[in-house]
Amino acid sequence: MGELGAPLISRVVDTMNDRRLAGADTPVLLMVSGGSDSAAMAYIAAELSDAGALGPCALLHVHHHMRGADADADAQFAEALAELLGLPFFRCDINVPQLAEAEGGNWEAVARRERYDAANEALASFCRHLALPVSEGRIFTAHTADDRIENFYMRSIVGTGPGGFRSMRYRNGLVARPLLDVSRQQLRDYLEGRAREGKPVVRDGEGALWREDATNAHTDRFRAYVRHKMVPVAREWNPQLTEVLVRTMNQIADEDDMLEAMAARIRERCVKAVGESVATADVPAGVGVPVEEKAFLLKPSFGEEPRPLQKRVLYQLLREMLPPEARVQSASIDAILAAFDLGGAPISGYVDNIQGNIAISANKKGVLLEPMAAFRARRKRA
Numbered sequence: 001m002g003e004l005g006a007p008l009i010s011r012v013v014d015t016m017n018d019r020r021l022a023g024a025d026t027p028v029l030l031m032v033s034g035g036s037d038s039a040a041m042a043y044i045a046a047e048l049s050d051a052g053a054l055g056p057c058a059l060l061h062v063h064h065h066m067r068g069a070d071a072d073a074d075a076q077f078a079e080a081l082a083e084l085l086g087l088p089f090f091r092c093d094i095n096v097p098q099l100a101e102a103e104g105g106n107w108e109a110v111a112r113r114e115r116y117d118a119a120n121e122a123l124a125s126f127c128r129h130l131a132l133p134v135s136e137g138r139i140f141t142a143h144t145a146d147d148r149i150e151n152f153y154m155r156s157i158v159g160t161g162p163g164g165f166r167s168m169r170y171r172n173g174l175v176a177r178p179l180l181d182v183s184r185q186q187l188r189d190y191l192e193g194r195a196r197e198g199k200p201v202v203r204d205g206e207g208a209l210w211r212e213d214a215t216n217a218h219t220d221r222f223r224a225y226v227r228h229k230m231v232p233v234a235r236e237w238n239p240q241l242t243e244v245l246v247r248t249m250n251q252i253a254d255e256d257d258m259l260e261a262m263a264a265r266i267r268e269r270c271v272k273a274v275g276e277s278v279a280t281a282d283v284p285a286g287v288g289v290p291v292e293e294k295a296f297l298l299k300p301s302f303g304e305e306p307r308p309l310q311k312r313v314l315y316q317l318l319r320e321m322l323p324p325e326a327r328v329q330s331a332s333i334d335a336i337l338a339a340f341d342l343g344g345a346p347i348s349g350y351v352d353n354i355q356g357n358i359a360i361s362a363n364k365k366g367v368l369l370e371p372m373a374a375f376r377a378r379r380k381r382a
Contacts, residue, residue, distance in 0.1 A: 008190050009044055012178050013053060021176040026055040027130055027137045029090075029123040031115070032081065033061070034074040034211035037142035039081060039202075040187035041179060043194065045140060046085040058088040058126045062115045064096040066107065067213070073204060074211045081202045088126065092118035109325050116175070123174065134174070143168055143177045145242050146184040146227075152245060153226045153234075161328055162312045163256035167249050183242050263312035270302035271313065274368065294321045295370035298336075302366070303344030310337060317369060322356045329355050336360055339367040 016022050030045055032038040048054035061078035063071055075091060082089035092114075100110040119139045127134045151167040170177055179187070191209045195201050204211055235241045274295040296317050302310065314336050318328045332354040339350045339362040350362040359375035361368050 005047075005190055005193055008182060008186055009047060011182055012044055013048065015170070015181045016054075016176075016178050019170040019176075021171055021178055022054060022138045022140075024052055024055065025136075027123075027127055027132055028054060028057045029119060029126055029137065029139050030057055030059045030087070031062075031119055031139060031141050032059050032078045033142075033213075034077040034081075034204075035142070035213060036188045036191060036210040037144055037147075037179065037184060039077075039210045040190050041140060041142040042081055042085060042087070043191070043201075046087065056130060057085075058082075058090060058122070059085075060090040060092065060119055060122045062111075062118050063091065063093045064111050064115075065093065065098075066096050066111070070211075070213075077202060077204050077211050084200055084202050088129075090118075090122040090125070092122070094118070105325070113324070120174070137174060138176045139174050141175060141177050142179055144179045144182060144184050144187065145246050146231075148180055148249060149231060149242065149245050150223055150226050152249060153230050154222060157226075159330075161315050163252075163260065165249065166253035166256050169253075181246060259309065259312060263309050263316065266302070266305050266309055267313050267316065270299045270305065271317070272297040272299065274370065293371050293374050295368065295374065296321075297365075298339075298346075298367040298369070300344075300346055300364070300366055303340035303346065307337070318356075318358075321358055321369065321371075326356060331355075332358075336367065336369065 022028060028045060028049075030038070030042050032042050042059060045054060045057050049057050059078065059082040061075055063075045065071060067074075079089055079091065094111075094114045096107055096111045096114065099105075099114070100107045103110065116139075123137045123139055124134045127137045148167040152165060155164045155167070168177060168180060170180055188210075191201070195209060201209055203209060231241070238244060274297050302313075305313075311333050314333045315328055318332060322328065335352045335354050338352070339347055339360055341347050346362040346364060346367050348363045350360070350367075352360040353372060354360065357372040359368075359370055359372045361370075361375060
């Protein structure tokens with residue numbers, strides 16, 4: 001592992017074990033862009049797999065066709081890295097600009113969605129080849145402590161929902177982030193250390209150990225502005241910023257997990273998913289909604305719960321009802337809570353329309369959240 005590599009890899013192993021991200025038998029798909037973080041992750045994962053601390057690995061590169069010849073070189077670098085490490089290589093080509101234009105969406109949002117869709121498909125293929133259920137596999141991303149800190153500052157500027165200041169989860173479903181406790185500089189030191197020690201490395205056409213995305217330096221982009229303008233100033237004030245903020249965010253995460261568990265219990269007791277199978281007597285205005293539509297009935301007891309936990313439950317419900325890219329607005333949560341009086345009882349006759357064209361209606365049986373089309377259809381039939 002080398003003098004520089006051993007402590008770093010040990011830290012990554014501790015993160016994997018402490019957070020239960022992956023083990024000796026876990027098949028892993030590595031999402032590799034070619035940047036320093038993902039290149040280092042590929043070398044580290046390959047070492048761990050060879051040492052029996054991680055299961056078989058494969059490498060995925062998604063070509064977004066957003067940066068011309070530079071993106072082509074990124075793909076070539078990633079493929080060469082997979083070949084050097086002896087890893088199965090998946091490449092996915094997606095014309096993000098064309099797709100975003102057709103959908104009228106944001107380039108970065110479309111790229112992220114397509115990237116994770118490709119990762120899930122590649123992991124499923126890899127697991128089929130290994131004759132293992134996909135549920136046992138993991139998708140490793142190369143997010144670092146620096147990415148987490150940048151998210152923290154970005155959210156402090158634009159605001160965030162419940163638990164937002166934990167910044168990133170170590171694991172979200174099949175996606176795991178084993179590098180969240182190490183910095184970008186530590187990973188670059190590791191790559192340079194490998195080269196100095198004479199270990200096999202891949203270099204690009206200019207001799208670099210990783211691919212540099214020039215757009216990361218454009219401070220007109222929000223993340224790049226935070227990375228180059230805000231974080232360095234904070235680090236001047238406190239050179240231990242990485243360690244301090246990671247510790248703080250983990251404390252926030254521990255409390256967030258506890259509150260999420262409490263909110264889940266409230267949801268189980270006080271919220272009912274509404275569909276055609278639900279008896280009409282359980283639904284305000286007396287009619288069910290189509291089963292394919294997301295709709296929820298907040299029982300009268302919901303109004304008696306603590307306000308911070310109510311907000312967490314409503315945030316979860318709206319996340320399920322809104323499109324994946326939509327941001328839950330605090331005004332929407334406030335509008336739902338306004339359907340309960342000061343004593344916590346539903347206000348009969350209360351009606352409102354919030355983001356995503358979601359209707360709120362209340363009577364003594366509770367407060368119903370449903371698509372506006374379903375609300376109008378019910379009112380027409382009634």
